[in-house]
Amino acid sequence: MDNTNVVTAKRTVASNNAEGEKKMSFSIKGGNKAKNITELIMEIIFIVCAFVAVAAVLAISAYMIFSGAPALMEVGIVDMLFNPVWAPTASTSSFGIAYIVLTSIIGTAFAILIGVPVAVLTAVFISEVASKPVAAVVKPAVELLAGIPSVVYGLMGLLMINPLMYKLELAIFEGSETHQFTGGANMAAAVLVLAVMILPTVINVSLTSLRAVPVSMRQASLALGATPVQTIFRVTLPAARSGVITAIVLGVGRAIGEAMAILLVAGNAVNAPLPFNSVRFLTTGIVSEMSYSSGLHRQALFTIGLVLFVFIMIINIIINKLLEGGAEND
Amino acid sequence: MTESIYAKKIRPSDMILLGLVLLSAFISVAILVGIIVYVAFRGVGAINWQFLSTVQSALNGTFGIIGNIVNTLYIIVITLIIATPIGIGSAVYLTEYAKRGRIVRIIEFTTETLAGIPSIIYGLFGMVFFGTSLKLGFSILCGSLTLTIMVLPTIIRTTQEALKSVPESYRSGALGIGATKWYMIRTIILPSAMPGIITGVILSIGRIVGESAALLFTAGSAYLLPKSLFSHIFTPGGTLTIQLYLSMAKADYTNAFGIALVLLIIVLGINALAKFMAGKLSKN
Incomplete structure (x- = not known):
């Protein structure tokens, strides 16, 4: 490569000499055209690579809007978003996704409510309480939890949580004639699976922010006579607040976007989001009907995708703002 | 009245909070151990040579996953062939060329955004863009292209971290003795950052192996062995996760x-490998 560069450089010099007599001397400053062109080409290649991500986000946004908007226009925004009846294949079809949207929101909220305390306290354990060897076992375990494929969580939910839920259901609704029995595949089961699935995300991000709290703050608190536990909950955790909040928002994104883990666990019928109802989330609604849908039905599924995409973009913007704020505080 | 300040006072609230912390950590670990033990216990009976080396056959009533294993490998290889150069290129631009400013902020924001988009959205996008607009239909290539966008943030971020950890003195040294920028990146920076880059690639493999929602509508669910090495990428192919779901x-x-x-065994292996590489990185 370098030899060829030198050769081409010599040629360029030679041809320059032949062309005009004014360019006679070889300057160490400029000259090596071939090298400069390689430099330029490589820089352009790198810029193009960097813009692939930008292009991808633009393309995804454009495609989600163009595929999701038609059904929204045809059915009507109010008829779609605020109507609970989802009957796409009925003779008088109805495309209301209110229950589906509500299920996703409420399901995510409860998953956060259950998962976040466990996750944050686990992060506290790893960073503040555990001895080094113990932390060296717990932390990789959490990372492994993040690596388990979501279908495996689904399988576990289906065979471990659903039977438990069924027993609970039988006990609670014994003799009830209005309750539709779900066999345990219900909202509560899906919420539990989601709560487990957000653990690794929330633990890891909280852990990073806890570890970033200066040791001097903990020392000051201990020196003032606070107990270690008081120090954790009155000093360290509040100091790591912005990181914990970011972790929670990331957890929301993870929970609202999860599909395969809760597809079979949630029961998959469109119902009001009550704990023992069989329900359908935004994500599971898309997966379960996409294979046999067509026409307006398929477009309506893309509208569900668009609603999910809007939620995700809002969450992304919040995270971006939080991270920017965190960077300013540092 | 004669309470000594040396007498240790036990605060009940401390004990309760500490108990909750221990309980939470126990729950997190117990879930992992529970999943691994339960899956191993129920799954070990299914695994035998036929399970691993044949394709499922309704005629013989037998089940096997070799076709899915091959499809998974295909998708891993094709995705990485496309995503790794783009990801590294992007990271090199962001750390070595770009000046802090609006453009870098936009690129970093979109990379973060890509990392936050759930796989089901990638599945929808891949289906309409690669599948319908580019006419790839249900095929391994369609699935791989979809996953390329999905793993891009992972590769970009880990490569960026690795590039940032290369000491500034290497750069000034190389430039000082007259190396051009690209020559410096090619011969000094990238080799020094290699363990970090490889860690990123291994993490991406982990994501690809575990992915299902993005592949269901792009790569399809076929389970047969490839008829020819190359044209297989234009045919549908279900990965292990898809077969698990089915x-x-x-x-x-x-x-x-x-x-x-x-x-689980694959994921455990990948995690161990990534740990090993990261350890190597910190030693350097």
Whole structure:
């Protein structure tokens, strides 16, 4: 490569000499055209690579809007978003996704409510309480939890949580004639699976922010006579607040976007989001009907995708703002 | 009245909070151990030579996952062939060329955004863009292109971290003795950052192996062995996770747990490998 560069450089010099007599001397400053062109080409290649991500986000946004908007226009925004009846294949079809949207929101909220305390306290354990060897076992375990494929969580939910839920259901609704029995595949089961699935995300991000709290703050608190536990909950955790909040928002994104883990666990019928109802989330609604849908039905599924995409973009913007704020505080 | 300041006072609230912390950590670890033990217990019976080396056959009533294993490998290789150069290129631009400013902020924001988009959205986008607009239909290539966008943030971020950890003196040294920028990146920076880059690639493999929602509508669910090495990428192919989902939906739990166990072993292996590489990185 370098030899060829030198050769081409010599040629360029030679041809320059032949062309005009004014360019006679070889300057160490400029000259090596071939090298400069390689430099330029490589820089352009790198810029193009960097813009692939930008292009991808633009393309995804454009495609989600163009595929999701038609059904929204045809059915009507109010008829779609605020109507609970989802009957796409009925003779008088109805495309209301209110229950589906509500299920996703409420399901995510409860998953956060259950998962976040466990996750944050686990992060506290790893960073503040555990001895080094113990932390060296717990932390990789959490990372492994993040690596388990979501279908495996689904399988576990289906065979471990659903039977438990069924027993609970039988006990609670014994003799009830209005309750539709779900066999345990219900909202509560899906919420539990989601709560487990957000653990690794929330633990890891909280852990990073806890570890970033200066040791001097903990020392000051201990020196003032606070107990270690008081120090954790009155000093360290509040100091790591912005990181914990970011972790929670990331957890929301993870929970609202999860599909395969809760597809079979949630029961998959469109119902009001009550704990023992069989329900359908935004994500599971898309997966379960996409294979046999067509026409307006398929477009309506893309509208569900668009609603999910809007939620995700809002969450992304919040995270971006939080991270920017965190960077300013540092 | 004669309470000594040396007497240790036990605060009940401290004990309760500490108990909650220990309980939470126990729950997190117990879930992992529970999943691994349960899957291993239920899955080990399904795994035998036939399970690992044949394709499922309704005619013989036998089940096997070799076709899915091959499809998974295809998707891993094709995705990485496309995503790795783009990801590294992007990271090199962001750390070595770009000046802090609006453009870098936009690129970093979109990379973060890509990392936050759930796989089901990637599945929808891949289906309409690669599948319908580019006419790839249900094919391994369509699935791989979809996953390329999905793993891009992972590769970009880990490569960026690795590049940032290369000491500034290497750069000034190389430039000082007259190396051009690209020459410096090619011969000094990238080799020094290699363990970090490889860690990123390994993490991406982990994501690809575990992915299902993004592949269901792009790569399809076929389970046959390839008829020819190259044209296979234009045919549908279901990965292990897809087959696991299909078995689960058919209530064929024995085989589902068998696949789940295979997946867990792969994920454990990948994690160990990534740890090993990261250890190597910190030693340097």
